[in-house]
Amino acid sequence: MTIESFLTNEFCKAIENLYSQTIDIKQVQIQKTKKDFNGDYTVNVFPFLKISRKSPEQTATEIGEFLKHNSKEINNFEVIKGFLNISFSNSFWINKLNETLLPIQTNTIDKKNILIEYSSPNTNKPLHLGHIRNNLLGHSLSEILKENGNKVTMVNLVNDRGIHICKSMLAWQKWGNNITPVEAIKKGDKLVGDFYVLFDKEYKKQISDLLSKGKTQKEAENEAPLILEAREMLQKWEAHDTEVLELWNKMNGWVYAGFEKTYNELGITFDKIYYESKTYGLGKDEVLKGVTTGALIKKEDNSICADLTSDGLDEKVLLRSDGTSVYMTQDIGTAIMRKNEFNADEMVYVVGNEQNYHFQVLKLVIKKLGYNWSDKISHLSYGMVELPEGKMKSREGTVVDADELIEEMYSTAKSISEELGKLDGIPENEKEEIIRMVGLGALKYFILKVDPKKNMVFNPKESIDFDGNTGPFIQYTHARIKSVIRKANEAGINIPKNISENTEINENEKSIIKLITDYNNIVFEASSELNPAIIANYTYSLVKEYNHFYHNCSILKEENSEIQSFRLLLSNSTAIKIKDSMKLLGINVPERM
RNA sequence: GGUUCCGUAGCUCAGUUGGAUAGAGCAACAGCCUUCUAAGCUGUGGGUCGCGCGUUCGAAUCGCGCCGGAAUCACCA
Numbered sequence: 201m202t203i204e205s206f207l208t209n210e211f212c213k214a215i216e217n218l219y220s221q222t223i224d225i226k227q228v229q230i231q232k233t234k235k236d237f238n239g240d241y242t243v244n245v246f247p248f249l250k251i252s253r254k255s256p257e258q259t260a261t262e263i264g265e266f267l268k269h270n271s272k273e274i275n276n277f278e279v280i281k282g283f284l285n286i287s288f289s290n291s292f293w294i295n296k297l298n299e300t301l302l303p304i305q306t307n308t309i310d311k312k313n314i315l316i317e318y319s320s321p322n323t324n325k326p327l328h329l330g331h332i333r334n335n336l337l338g339h340s341l342s343e344i345l346k347e348n349g350n351k352v353t354m355v356n357l358v359n360d361r362g363i364h365i366c367k368s369m370l371a372w373q374k375w376g377n378n379i380t381p382v383e384a385i386k387k388g389d390k391l392v393g394d395f396y397v398l399f400d401k402e403y404k405k406q407i408s409d410l411l412s413k414g415k416t417q418k419e420a421e422n423e424a425p426l427i428l429e430a431r432e433m434l435q436k437w438e439a440h441d442t443e444v445l446e447l448w449n450k451m452n453g454w455v456y457a458g459f460e461k462t463y464n465e466l467g468i469t470f471d472k473i474y475y476e477s478k479t480y481g482l483g484k485d486e487v488l489k490g491v492t493t494g495a496l497i498k499k500e501d502n503s504i505c506a507d508l509t510s511d512g513l514d515e516k517v518l519l520r521s522d523g524t525s526v527y528m529t530q531d532i533g534t535a536i537m538r539k540n541e542f543n544a545d546e547m548v549y550v551v552g553n554e555q556n557y558h559f560q561v562l563k564l565v566i567k568k569l570g571y572n573w574s575d576k577i578s579h580l581s582y583g584m585v586e587l588p589e590g591k592m593k594s595r596e597g598t599v600v601d602a603d604e605l606i607e608e609m610y611s612t613a614k615s616i617s618e619e620l621g622k623l624d625g626i627p628e629n630e631k632e633e634i635i636r637m638v639g640l641g642a643l644k645y646f647i648l649k650v651d652p653k654k655n656m657v658f659n660p661k662e663s664i665d666f667d668g669n670t671g672p673f674i675q676y677t678h679a680r681i682k683s684v685i686r687k688a689n690e691a692g693i694n695i696p697k698n699i700s701e702n703t704e705i706n707e708n709e710k711s712i713i714k715l716i717t718d719y720n721n722i723v724f725e726a727s728s729e730l731n732p733a734i735i736a737n738y739t740y741s742l743v744k745e746y747n748h749f750y751h752n753c754s755i756l757k758e759e760n761s762e763i764q765s766f767r768l769l770l771s772n773s774t775a776i777k778i779k780d781s782m783k784l785l786g787i788n789v790p791e792r793m
Numbered sequence: 794g795g796u797u798c799c800g801u802a803g804c805u806c807a808g809u810u811g812g813a814u815a816g817a818g819c820a821a822c823a824g825c826c827u828u829c830u831a832a833g834c835u836g837u838g839g840g841u842c843g844c845g846c847g848u849u850c851g852a853a854u855c856g857c858g859c860c861g862g863a864a865u866c867a868c869c870a
Contacts, residue, residue, distance in 0.1 A: 226810095234813070244812065246850070256850090282850085283813065322870065364870060503868060512796080513866085520868040527870045556797065557865050583798085584864080591863090620832065638832085650806065653798085655863070657805065666832055668818040669806080676832050684829050737807065740817080751825095751834045793832080 202721065203296070204230050207241055207286065210274070214266040219251045232714075238278050239285030240714065246282045256282035291701035293710055296717045298698040300773060312350045315542050316342055318550035319468065322359045323455040324368045325393035327462050328592065329585045329600040329658060330552065335468045336647050336786060337582055338550040340732040343784045348727040353542060356470045357534060360452050361477040362527065366433040368392050369447050370426070371399035381454050387461065387603065388454025397594065402426060431522075438524055465606050466640070467786055474537075476530045483533025484525055486569060487518045495568045506565045516561050531562055532569070539573060546576055548730070553581040553653075580730050583655035585647075600660060606643065609664065613639035616666055622793060634790045638672050641787045645671030648785050649736035669740050671787055674778060677743045677750075678789040681775040684755055688768055691756065695772050696765045703766045708749045715742045716773050723784070732785055739781040746774050 208228045215223050227247050233239035245252075245260045252259040257279055264277035264284050276287040318338020321327060327335075338354070345352045372379075372395045381388040403426045410420035421427065436444045463469070487504055490496035496518065498504050504519040518529050538547065549559065559579040567574040584591070585600075592599045613635045617623050623631045646664045650656045666672040688695070705713070718738070726734040755771060758764040779789050 229810080229812085231812085236814075242813090246812085249850095281813070324870095359870065362870060501868090505868095517868050522868080524868085526868070552864095553798070554864055555870090558870090560797095581798090586863090588804090616832070620830095622830075622832080646805095654806090655799070659805080662804085662819085665805090665819065668832095670818080670832085672832055673818095676830080680830055680833085687829060733807085737817095740807095744817085747833060750829080754829065756829050792830085 203241070203288075203717070206273075207243075210267055210271050211243055211263070214263045214270070215248060215251065217270075218262055218266055219248075221251050223248070223251070233285050237280065237283075237285050239276075239287050241286050241288075243284045243286065244282055245284055260284040290703075290705050290710070293713045293717075294699050294701045294703060294705065297713045297770070297773065298701075300716055300719070301698060301769075312545040313353075313542065314345055314350050314546045314548060315353045315355060315538060315544040316345070316548040316550065317355050317357055318342075319356045319463075319470070320359065320551065321356075321459060322362075322364060323389075323392070323452050324364045324396045325594070326387070326389040326458065327602040329602065329605060330592070332466070332602050332605070332643070333582060333585050333647050333656075334550055334552070335463070335466055336644055337580070337652055337732065339466075339468055339786045340648055340735075340784060341548070341550065341580070341730055343786065344723065344727050344732060344735065347723050347784060350727075353471050353544070354469070355472045355474060355538070357474045357476065357479075359476045359527075361437065361448075361480065363430055363434050364396070365448065365452075366430045366437065367399040367403075368396040369444075369451055370430050370433055371395040371402070372451065373447065381457075387458040388451075388456075389458030389462075392451055392455050399426065399430075400595075434524060435522060462602050462606075465603070474534060476534075479534040479537055480525045480530035481533065482537055483529040483531070484519065486532055486536060487529055490518075490569050493570070495570065506561075506568060508561065508564055511564055513561065513564070516565070518565070528558065528561065528565070531558075532565060535562070535566060535577065536571065539571070544576070546578060548578050548580055550580045550582065553583055555579075556581055578730075580652065582652040586655055586657050588657060588659050600658065606640070609639035609643045610636060611639075612663065612666070613642065613672075617793070626792070634793050637788050637790050638666070638675060638793060641671030641675050641782075641789075642666055643671075644785060644787050645674065645736060648732045649740070651733045652731060671782075672793075674739055674743050674782060675787075675789045676793055677746055678775055678778045678782075679791060679793040680750065681746075681771045681778075682791045684771060685768070685775070687756060693756070693764070693768065695768050699766050699769060700762065703762055705766070706753070708745070708752060709767070709770060711745050712742070712749060712770055712774060715745060716777050719777050719780070726784070735781050735784050739778060739785075742774065742777060742781075746771075 207230055208225050211228050211230075212223060212225060215221065229244050229247070231242050233242045243263075245256055245263065249256060249259060252262070254262070260279040260282060264279060264286070267274045267286060268277055273288050273292045274286055275289040278285045278287075316338060318341075319331070319335050321331060342352050342354050372392070375398060376395060379391070381391045384391050403424055406424035406426055407420045410424060411417065415423065433444055437448060487496060490506075491498050491504060496504055496506050499521075501521040502523070503517055503521040505515045505517050507515055509515065516528065517526060518532070519525060535547065538544070551559070556579070559577070559581075563574045563577055566577070586592070587598055587600075589598075617635060617638070623634060626634070642664050647656075649669070664670075685695070715738070722734060722738045726732060753767060755764065755767045758767060782789050
């Protein structure tokens with residue numbers, strides 16, 4: 201039972217006894233007491249004045265007195281205006297701390313089979329900061345959902361086909377002189393990305409050429425020779441033309457090798473990887489089937505659409521007039537395939553908010569096709585990562601490349617630790633490992649501490665901090681605690697298995713216990729909100745509180761042995777919670793730094 | 794133009810089942826290492842919570858209207 205529900209019960213009993221009325225537990229609003237006031241939890245008595253027929257102060261005082269005398273866990277209260285601030289006894293808190301040391305029973309009540317899709321890169325350009333946010337969110341959410349006892353399957357869907365891929369293929373064919381990543385001394389994804397950019401450049405030239413010949417913008421875009429060639433290539437691809445397929449396999453192979461390296465650096469993994477090239481066919485079949493059932497309509501130019509006007513949306517094309525598929529087509533196929541394969545209770549898509557419309561349409565079309573599970577699809581719509589001057593633009597070269605950023609994080613971590621001399625005397629390979637941990641920790645925490653739904657700003661000039669509310673600060677606190685524990689071991693001081701409930705504790709220590717006790721609630725909240733930032737903010741407040749304690753109270757030099765062992769245990773428990781929380785964010789913590 | 798989202802300190806962000814005096818970090822300034830790791834701790838300054846109206850005991854939080862920004866409304870992905 202949580203502390204909140206325990207307190208709610210006690211409160212209801214008090215109301216019944218004092219005023220002979222039963223109340224709905226939903227009316228009882230419990231919150232943690234604000235720092236400036238005495239108490240652990242606060243109940244607002246305003247909603248109960250009609251029952252008590254007394255002033256707020258009088259009502260709160262009566263209830264407070266009742267609780268204090270009838271509940272052994274509650275030992276004090278204070279009334280300010282209509283707020284009843286309730287304090288639990290120290291022994292109550294010590295018992296709570298002892299409970300956290302018991303083996304954990306995983307919550308199996310809400311256990312679900314959840315499929316989560318994230319990453320979903322295109323194979324025409326390298327990964328950038330926006331993809332990093334996606335990957336980190338997806339990985340962290342998977343960890344959080346697992347921690348809540350769910351069965352989680354992480355999948356990636358690679359967009360490896362489509363007109364965009366043909367563009368880079370065409371450009372390589374025309375101007376590449378058969379160059380390979382090895383010859384270019386470049387990661388494969390980077391090389392392919394270069395050709396995508398080159399296509400765009402040449403295409404734009406042709407468009408402005410046609411514009412000067414009097415064509416409209418739309419005509420120019422549709423009639424430029426390059427785009428016609430790219431479309432032709434896509435048709436050949438869908439017709440399994442051997443030459444096109446060979447080129448496509450070769451270039452995609454380069455890209456996968458490049459992505460693999462970036463995923464490895466970030467610690468991103470998947471249980472299964474889908475390829476759009478293998479799923480779009482099913483989508484096509486489903487769409488054609490939809491025409492025969494009358495769910496979809498075939499136009500006179502042979503294109504196939506879903507009429508969504510009754511849902512307040514427009515018509516959505518699902519197959520082009522030349523018979524080729526669009527992005528939506530494969531997503532329909534993939535969703536159906538997965539549902540059949542995993543029979544998931546929930547299918548979560550981690551995809552940017554620029555695709556909100558896409559998912560609205562996807563759910564509607566799937567429903568139209570006769571599948572009743574369309575409401576099991578949920579879109580974790582995360583915000584864009586922007587620069588101070590706005591969106592990242594590849595044309596202006598302002599895109600923050602994933603590999604370069606990661607590399608920069610390592611070198612910053614390295615120069616900071618060298619400057620501080622923290623890693624002197626540590627073996628070279630361990631040093632290297634710590635530096636990578638800290639650099640990555642800074643990056644990951646920076647991204648994950650922000651509410652996923654919101655857009656966020658990254659300033660390349662200021663880069664990412666290593667002080668204050670950052671990953672390294674949290675990692676540092678963990679290392680500090682570990683250092684104390686090592687010293688305790690050396691001195692032969694043991695960490696106890698539990699604490700006597702009569703141990704004297706101060707306010708500072710009590711605050712830490714409260715935070716440690718709150719861990720399960722926080723994980724549950726993060727899971728139901730699909731929000732890793734909740735974990736990040738929690739960890740920060742725990743660490744902040746611990747450092748305050750560390751500064752004010754000595755541990756190993758404490759003479760009272762009962763207090764000393766309590767403080768050791770408290771420190772150890774804090775370290776465990778830091779490590780657990782950071783794991784949920786995909787961040788490792790070092791033993792020393 | 795339609796739809797959706799956002800607007801909190803100079804900057805980056807917390808804070809909404811409506812609650813007490815709106816919080817952190819960075820940046821600036823001033824202190825704290827003969828004492829368990831100073832990537833730390835303490836303090837100072839910094840706010841019309843975009844603006845207005847409403848709902849009520851009470852609004853950063855809910856409703857309506859403006860202003861400003863973003864995304865999207867492709868036979869692109």
